[in-house]
Amino acid sequence: MGGYFTELFTGAKSLLDGMWVTLKEFPRRPVTLNYPHESVKMYPRFRGHIELIGNQEGKSNCIVCSMCQRACPSGCISLAGVKPEGEKKKVLTKYILDFTTCSLCGSCVESCNFNALRFSNEYNLASTRKEDFIMDLLKRLEEQNQ
Amino acid sequence: MTEPITLQQDETFVLNVGPQHPATHGVLRVKMTMDGEYIYNAETVLGYIHRMHEKMAENRTYPQYMPNMGRLDYLSAMSFNHGYALVVERACNIEVPERAEYIRVITVELNRIASHLVWLGAYVLDLGGFTPLMYCFDDREQILDLLEAVTGSRLTYCYFRFGGLYNDIDDDFITGTRAFITHFRKELKMYAKLVTGNVILMKRLKGHGPVDQNMCQRYGATGPVARGSGINYDVRRNEPYSVYPDFDFEVPVFTEGDSYARYLVRMEEMEQSLRIIEQALDKLPDGPINPKKKPKLIKPPPGDYFAAVETARGNFGIRMVSDGGKNAYRMKLRSPTYSNMHLFDEACRGMLIADALAFMGSLDLVIPEMDR
Amino acid sequence: MSLTLFNVVLAVIIAISFVGLNAAYLVWCERKGAGLFQRRPGPMENGPWGLLQPPVDGVKLMTKQLLIPGGVDKAIFMVAPVLAMFPALISFVTIPFSENIVAHPIDVGVLMIFAFAALGGMSLLVAGWGSRNKYSMISSVRAVSQTVAYEIPLMITTITVVMISGSLNLGDIVQTQLGGFWHWNIWPLQKQVGFNLLMPFSFLILFVCSVAETNRAPFDLGEAESELVAGFHTEYSSMGFGLFFMGEYANIVIGACLTVILFLGGWACPVGDLGFFPFTHHVGWFLLKIYLIIFVFIWIRWTFPRTTIYGLLNLSWKYLIPISLFNLLLTAGLLKVF
């Protein structure tokens, strides 16, 4: 019989404890952000999709060595370049990222020895069309230059 | 307490729990033969998100396979990174600098806490309490922020490299982690009041979902499931890897073998992880995070290699068979929940459906890791 | 006679609008409350603080397609949501919001409320049975056993109060508690019974039972979403679901009204009569008390995990029924003495 009442009272007390915890939270300020109106600042190391780094002239540092293409586990990078007359280095003419299969592992950025690739800070990627994620990074670089 | 009852096979019906069911946390399916609300028999059906990670290993080079590790167990991706890095380092005989080892331990343990927090929230949600989930996610968010600042991703980390790490931690991370430890100690007390002590929860968990030691041995259950049944087994202790022997921590073991014991094991583990992180931050040496000497091309010598780590859910083992080439000849991933879940079929017989789902939650399932 | 009929019709119309509006805004309160308990702001998008959320939700529910699963008994399937809503509406007829604001003060008001509350339990059975879904079936069976188990202590506790007040009329029950909060039935010290220590516990029992009767967490076994998906209303969409929802919130209001009337003095002002302030007048007090009780309902829901069916029945048969029975005996004895 003693156990009966002890159980009842310890049980009731544990319930009140729990209610006190939630009540204390009730008047506090919410910890969430009202997303479309406010958003968090991304960390500099955040891995968005990759983008090309422009040098002072706004051109890419890429010399079309294709290391990133080879390092990519999902084969989502395709690039092409030409060697203009009289120049030593190749110049990038096409850099397509197929973001649909990219897993943001960073292998490409790591493999680049010419400081040509970095992660962007873009996280708001949403679309109803697949084609939007086949990105032309050269075009993106041009847009950034403007 | 449910009394054991004799179930009648001729008056049963089949209840299809899953693949879309709130309690299965993903796409697990359990075909339950029920006698009223009692389970007569259960058969788990897997494979709804099977992706054949093991075949992928045969088609990718060793560094290229690293991102796959984050996709196995999305909640403790860091531990899986660690396991894979360990086995390749073992095969290629790569030395890991001490600073890298310490950072590995810190990040893995932070990730373990984050994983346990998701489990806690989701488990109490299984039991019908919504609010702890939000508190857990609030705390977890802080861990994710810390890890994001270092690794660049929030969930599917690809942070470890063979012999080292992707990048170094900074002072912000250290101060942030210390602040988090202080904050989280308080939160743990709050959880103890809100959830652990709650009489409804205790009534639902104590004495339900019994798993004994023999069952663990027969099914190969590891992690909190084994530790909740009185088996003092933690890979970090039993088979020390990385710099874990440097730290003073306890392996929580409870002998009851019920859902509540498994619950307590995980709650206690979070505290122990905090201790490990604290010690690791104190001892953190300076130095490089990547080895000076590292083979340019990872080509392990032929033979087979094994490495095991303790993830948040138990013993994750990798068996790697190499033929000396750039790709693995065979990569076997031994995931902990695969074995842990297997005992559900046997253990849930005769249970009420409500208890069985509480039991399933206490196994802490992550379906992508089971299905691989 | 015709005046009474007019009264009733008017009351039903008012009740429907009150219940509808109440249900809609209680959902808002629930979501807002849940948010604040959970460190988040709750609905914020529609209108200031999300205040326009309920009408938007209503439009959404009404314009959605009403799906009827194949092979169900259509009549039963369609009648269940109505059955869930209708008893709660009828019960409002006899609730005294103040001395004068009551649609029809039936002498056996308490009985009527119980009769219709039982009908509410039936709606769950019908819905579960009519859905042709195993989860719904389990849910409805649970809901019925829960209703049966919890009506007993609920009634015994109510009888205790009725014995003290000497009337089944809800208005009369309030009348005996007028004149300050120390006269409310919740306190042990009462002029009719002298000193009865169990009265606060009776209040708790009544409160717990009304939580259980309305199928709310932690007793929401009928719609235990992590076990039974959504229980009896798994198969309902559009306004079928909407009616269940409104019925649930109407039942919450009824439960809160009953608790307030039986134990917290109904429309009575806690200290004497502050009738000269508009808000402190009778209806104001009544609504304030109801919403306080509803706040506790919400608070409890967002704090505790769910019980199990046997845990629930254990609580009822092992704790609530013995204590309430004992209180009944004690009250009877004390009534004889004083």
Next chain:
Amino acid sequence: MNIQDKTREALSTLFADMPSPEPETDDGEEGEEKPEIRGNGILEQDYHAKGFHLDVQLEPNQLIEAVRIIYDLGYYLESITGVDWIKEEQLEVVYDFSRYDFDLCRTVVRTRIPRTEPHLPTITPIYTGASWHERETHDFFGIVFDGHPHLVPLLLPEDADFHPLLKDFKA
């Protein structure tokens, strides 16, 4: 006597009628010598280089007996897996065992079966948990575990008739 010696001794009864294997513990050599040269027997491996201690290779008909010995010694089953040695026309099935106590000893039991007729006895009567592992191996390699109570595809679709981890599998 530590558990490694104990296990080795217990298992060596299986190979009593065979000459003891040459002590091939040197890794480099082991790698160069292709595994098919290796005969049945117990090898002690360098844990730090390999990740396991005992490496037992045996005939399929010795499997049940060996697993029984291992079970009685208190090991738990970690995993079962297959390896397709297509050049040798053989399938290797690898059983990983580990221990719960602090006597660290990972034991690997492996056996080879012909590719054309992949049959092995099931170990589910001893280790119940082998059921899923065997089903998985059946899925991926088409190895039939005789006596398995429920050998239907587990991870692959129910009607799968292909075995993706075989080296000659083309998607």
